[in-house]
Amino acid sequence: MELKKSITPKKNLSISNKFSMSYGKSEKLAGIAFVLPIAVLLIIFMFYPMIQAFIISFQDFNLISQKKTFIGFDNYINLFKDKEFIASLKHSFYFAMVVVPVQGIISLGLALLLQKKSRINSFFRTIYFIPVVISTAVAATVFELIYSKDFGLLNAILEALHLPTVNFLSNPDTAMNGVIILGIWKAAGFFMIIFLAGLNNIPADLYEAAHVDGAGKIRQFFSITLPLLKRTIAFVAIITTIDAIKLSALVYVLTGGGPSGSTETTVVYIFRTAFEQMSMGYASAAAFILFAIVLIISLIQMKLFKSDVEY
Amino acid sequence: MKAKRTFLIIILFLVAGMAGCSPSMNQNDNHSSKGIKSEEENQSPEVVKLTFWRNAGNSAENRVYEQLIAGFQKENPTIKVEMAAIPFREYELKLRTELAAGDNPPDVMTIDSPNLAAYANAGVIRSIDAYMKIQGGIDDIPETVLSGMKYNNEIYLAPISESSTAMFYNKNLFKEKGIPFPSEDPDNPWTWEQVLEAAQKLNDPANGIYGIDPGKGFGEGEGPAYFKMPLLWQFGAEILSPDGTTADGYLNSPKALEALQFYQDLYHKYKVAAVELPPDPFVSGKLGISIEGSWALGHYTNNFPNFKLGEDYGIAPLPKNEQQAAPNGGWALGISAKTVHPEEAWQFIKYLISYEGIKKYVSATGDLPARYSVAEDFPELNEYPKNIFLVQSQKYSINRPATPVYTVVSTTIRELFEEVGIAKVDVKVAADRAVRKIDQAIQQMEEKQ
Structure with missing residues (x-):
């Protein structure tokens, strides 16, 4: 407004001042109007249920009977003693610890390969992106067939190569790896696109300068690409970690948490406890423990990846 | 001006949206008025x-x-x-x-x-x-x-x-191995020993043929409890005490352990059962003996008309050990x-x-x-x-045990058989763990009341 005042000729000052006042006001109102719909939806569908769930987590709450009794921290204390819950956390973390680095490296590799614009590259970009579009249920069902011991594609190939066959999904020791492979296959394409966007944001003259200075491709990658990609990497790392710890749908369709509970992730455990065992209070407490864990990890990651390079 | 109008329109939508929401938001106190409301609806x-x-x-x-x-x-x-x-x-x-x-x-x-x-x-x-x-x-x-x-x-x-369920057997495979057919008399079933003997003869893993599926593999939901509890009953064991207050001394009784050990041996000692089977293994001749539900008959007639009862497969009562027992x-x-x-x-x-x-x-x-x-x-x-x-x-x-904590009992039975059958956990360890889980649920329920 200061700026406008100085520009406007003296004669029109009073009018323009009035105009700019009401303009500013309506701007503000419009701003609120734009924020309001999503804010209202968030409050109704996110924050209100979260507060409710938080209250429920301190109650002994059976899903179908309306009896609720306040039991303080009992749910939380029992959860830390619950072997199944701890095991489910372990499964979720194992998944996250393998998927986050492996998937990150694969999608960055794909992005580097397909960075140059050409017809073949855009063809392959589409190919690698297709798994992202395929519905989880469909992908899981197809993978179940591929993994099958007696007639699956995977074992047919292993057999042709005279390698020992594996029954991936029905062996408690390997089932989680079967889920991991599917998970990476399904999500790598999406993060490849994110990395591509990040790569294209790096100014080309930096590479030219490095080239002039005699830096090779590898040196360029470590000295220019990686540091300048830090923000993208942070984004990808945080999102994949959260996604990995929240893993549920893939497991639910592919193994149902089996065999013998070896792929039961925390979210599957929470779902089971709430809707099969009907212990809503206990399940809500488990959900909040998971929420706290995810929050802490994300905060740490944000701090670690804090980028000090601007370009 | 334009901004103002947009703002008004947005407010209008919001109000309309809120109005749409409001009935569902004060539905908590709706129960009392509900009767009156539906009577009104019905009057005309x-x-x-x-x-x-x-x-x-x-x-x-x-x-x-x-x-x-x-x-x-x-x-x-x-x-x-x-x-x-x-x-x-x-x-x-x-x-x-x-x-x-x-x-x-x-x-x-x-x-x-x-x-x-x-x-x-x-x-x-x-x-x-x-x-x-x-x-x-x-x-x-x-x-x-x-x-x-x-x-x-x-x-x-x-x-x-x-x-109900029954023992389905593939007649072609039985003939091939020269195994006599089991009796069709509902009161005269094979013993589990006889079944094991037949399964051992039928078993041919090199060609992908397995002897028996004793309880419909390892499924989800209520299926495992329905198909696997009868095995415990047939060996004379029970799931819960008659008054439903504990599983200790029932699900981990010597008879229950005998049943679980037999089940584990089918998979790991005799290797006549497989943890993973192709879809419809019984119809495709990959499985000699299968325990199937009464609804399987109609399923086979409708979907596999070439797989004929009497020619390709036969049905016999469920095997017994100490007694005959079937789910319902x-x-x-x-x-x-x-x-x-x-x-x-x-x-x-x-x-x-x-x-x-x-x-x-x-x-x-x-x-x-x-x-x-x-x-x-x-x-x-x-x-x-x-x-x-x-x-x-x-x-x-x-009957499967009638207890308010049945959902826990059902899941525990499913997990118990998975641990014993798939993960090869010692039957005593697995059964004790299952008993603890069920008893804990019963105890929590009783505390509430």
């Missing part, structure tokens, strides 16, 4: 609307339910039944959330009989004891079936059909505790479980009827192979 056309939820079955089942409802509405023009057939996998989940949210639970619903105790204990379904005793014709219903409909000695559910139970009908039309809901149930209703139902689906009188009217039910299912269900069937 004088038609009572009943909502009826059931788990969607196969096409034959869905069709016959529609016919039954049409027949009922013809006889009772003042009652209109609105049926919702919900896919099996999400049925219980949807029903439970609806009962929990408490807005509009269905007036009439189907409930899987072992889950009855949980629902009755929570007070979400209504006792129909008085109705059943006076108008239900319960003398005609087998005692084993009726006891599955009771909680605390009161009848809560009305049965329409029953189920099925989806039965219950009335919501919150319904404002209990009288009409009962009229509807009475029609479904009447002699005619059940007759129409089982002649369409091929299920076992829950009434003696209907069973007598179907000659094929008294002949091989269906007599095996019928006799087992009427004479040898055992």
Whole structure:
């Protein structure tokens, strides 16, 4: 407004001042109007249920009977003693610890390969992106067939190569790896696109300068690409970690948490406890423990990846 | 100006949206006014609307339910039944959330009989004891079936059909290996020893042929409990104490451990059973012996017409060890505790479980009827192979334990058999762990009351 005042000729000052006042006001109102719909939806569908769930987590709450009794921290204390819950956390973390680095490296590799614009590259970009579009249920069902011991594609190939066959999904020791492979296959394409966007944001003259200075491709990658990609990497790392710890749908369709509970992730455990065992209070407490864990990890990651390079 | 107008429009939408939301937001205090409201609704056309939820079955089942409802509405023009057939996998989940949210639970619903105790204990379904005793014709219903409909000695559910399982065997494979066929007499089953002997001869893993699937593999949901509890019973073990207060000394009794050890040996010692099987292994000749449900008969006739009963496969009663034992139970009908039309809901149930209703139902689906009188009217039910299912269900069937913590019992049984069968955990360790889990759930429930 200061700026406008100085520009406007003296004669029109009073009018323009009035105009700019009401303009500013309506701007503000419009701003609120734009924020309001999503804010209202968030409050109704996110924050209100979260507060409710938080209250429920301190109650002994059976899903179908309306009896609720306040039991303080009992749910939380029992959860830390619950072997199944701890095991489910372990499964979720194992998944996250393998998927986050492996998937990150694969999608960055794909992005580097397909960075140059050409017809073949855009063809392959589409190919690698297709798994992202395929519905989880469909992908899981197809993978179940591929993994099958007696007639699956995977074992047919292993057999042709005279390698020992594996029954991936029905062996408690390997089932989680079967889920991991599917998970990476399904999500790598999406993060490849994110990395591509990040790569294209790096100014080309930096590479030219490095080239002039005699830096090779590898040196360029470590000295220019990686540091300048830090923000993208942070984004990808945080999102994949959260996604990995929240893993549920893939497991639910592919193994149902089996065999013998070896792929039961925390979210599957929470779902089971709430809707099969009907212990809503206990399940809500488990959900909040998971929420706290995810929050802490994300905060740490944000701090670690804090980028000090601007370009 | 333009901004102002947009703002107004947005506000308008918001208000409209809020108005749409508001009835659902103060529905908490709606229960009291609900009766009045629905009476108002009904005054003009004088038609009572009943909502009826059931788990969607196969096409034959869905069709016959529609016919039954049409027949009922013809006889009772003042009652209109609105049926919702919900896919099996999400049925219980949807029903439970609806009962929990408490807005509009269905007036009439189907409930899987072992889950009855949980629902009755929570007070979400209504006792129909008085109705059943006076108008239900319960003398005609087998005692084993009726006891599955009771909680605390009161009848809560009305049965329409029953189920059972039997030992299916591949005749071609039996002939190839020169194994004599088991008897078709429902009272004269093979022992598990005989079954194991046959399975060992049938077993040919190099060609992908396995001897036996003792309990329908390792599935999800209620299936594992339904197919695997009978093995424990056949070895003379029980799941819970008769008063339902503990599993200690029952699920980990020497007899139970013997059953579990036998089950584990099938997979790991004799290797005649496989953890992973191709789809429809029995039909494709990859499996010599399989325990299948009574509904498998219709499934095979409809989907595998070239796989013929009598030529390609035969059916024998479930194997025994110490005693004969078979599972039972099925989806039965219950009335919501919150319904404002209990009288009409009962009229509807009475029609479904009447002699005619059940007759129409089982002649369409091929299920076992829950009434003696209907069973007598179907000659094929008294002949091989269906007599095996019928006799087992009427004479040898055992109810899954009726306890409010049944959901925990069911999951624990599933996990127990997975640990023993797949993960090769020592049977004593696994059984003790299962007992602890069940007892803990019982204890928590008792503390609440």
